[in-house]
Amino acid sequence: MARRICIAGNWKMNKTREEAVALVSELKEKVGHIQATDTDVVVCPPFTALWGVSEALAGTAIGVGAQNIHWEESGAFTGEISADMLTEIPVQYAIIGHSERRQYFNESDDTVNKRLNAALKAGLTPIVCVGETLEQRESGDTETVVDRQLSGGLAGISAKQMESVILAYEPVWAIGTGRTATPQQAQEVHAFIRRKVADSVGDVSQRVRILYGGSVKPGNASELLAQPDLDGALVGGASLKADDFLGIIEAATA
Ligand code: PGA
Numbered sequence: 001m002a003r004r005i006c007i008a009g010n011w012k013m014n015k016t017r018e019e020a021v022a023l024v025s026e027l028k029e030k031v032g033h034i035q036a037t038d039t040d041v042v043v044c045p046p047f048t049a050l051w052g053v054s055e056a057l058a059g060t061a062i063g064v065g066a067q068n069i070h071w072e073e074s075g076a077f078t079g080e081i082s083a084d085m086l087t088e089i090p091v092q093y094a095i096i097g098h099s100e101r102r103q104y105f106n107e108s109d110d111t112v113n114k115r116l117n118a119a120l121k122a123g124l125t126p127i128v129c130v131g132e133t134l135e136q137r138e139s140g141d142t143e144t145v146v147d148r149q150l151s152g153g154l155a156g157i158s159a160k161q162m163e164s165v166i167l168a169y170e171p172v173w174a175i176g177t178g179r180t181a182t183p184q185q186a187q188e189v190h191a192f193i194r195r196k197v198a199d200s201v202g203d204v205s206q207r208v209r210i211l212y213g214g215s216v217k218p219g220n221a222s223e224l225l226a227q228p229d230l231d232g233a234l235v236g237g238a239s240l241k242a243d244d245f246l247g248i249i250e251a252a253t254a
Pocket residue numbers: 010170174175176177178213214215216234235236237238
């Protein structure tokens with residue numbers, strides 16, 4: 001089954017509003033041709049740049065995403081951002097459960113699940129991240145860890161809701177390290193994730209997109225994306241430079 005490729009840039013805590021608008025203006029100019037292809041392109045700047053980026057990209061095919069979302073609609077949650085605040089901008093996507101959130105900000109499978117429900121309720125497309133640490137991989141626990149993250153994070157999500165969910169497999173040891181999973185390593189886990197999704201929601205699993213993330217670059221994107229269960233990439237470092245990000249988009253559309 002052909003799934004639409006999605007290339008999403010996770011800018012993390014990088015770029016002021018001005019720098020962000022400059023970067024998307026360059027992207028906008030150069031990816032005009034992707035409108036006609038089968039690839040979704042998304043950028044996820046920090047919250048402070050979302051308005052500027054969204055305005056700069058209005059009327060283009062490039063989507064905008066947030067890097068996190070809180071599950072409550074409003075209230076005394078200092079420092080948090082709700083779904084309504086994002087859809088107002090407008091933002092179409094939200095990254096949920098990134099390993100840096102899990103590692104540094106106590107994100108758990110339970111909070112991932114709450115954020116996911118809030119995103120779906122607001123009509124945002126969630127990009128839910130899972131992935132094992134090096135220690136977990138080396139002790140042979142990759143599938144156990146990913147399985148636990150999927151069962152907890154996706155708990156109670158119906159088949160219909162699952163159609164709007166994007167998953168991202170991001171081995172923690174490959175993030176920002178320059179150490180990419182081999183296409184075979186990535187494919188194995190992606191196929192495992194799809195089987196797990198099939199166990200809980202059936203055939204819809206064939207339509208769910210699973211992105212790979214972890215040191216994706218223009219030079220390794222084609223090989224990775226040639227794998228049958230890799231439906232795109234969640235790109236950190238290489239999404240901060242227009243030429244690198246464009247190189248990955250080109251590899252995906254070639
Ligand atoms: P990286 O980050 O491409 O810099 O490894 C990927 C991510 O964390 O989403």
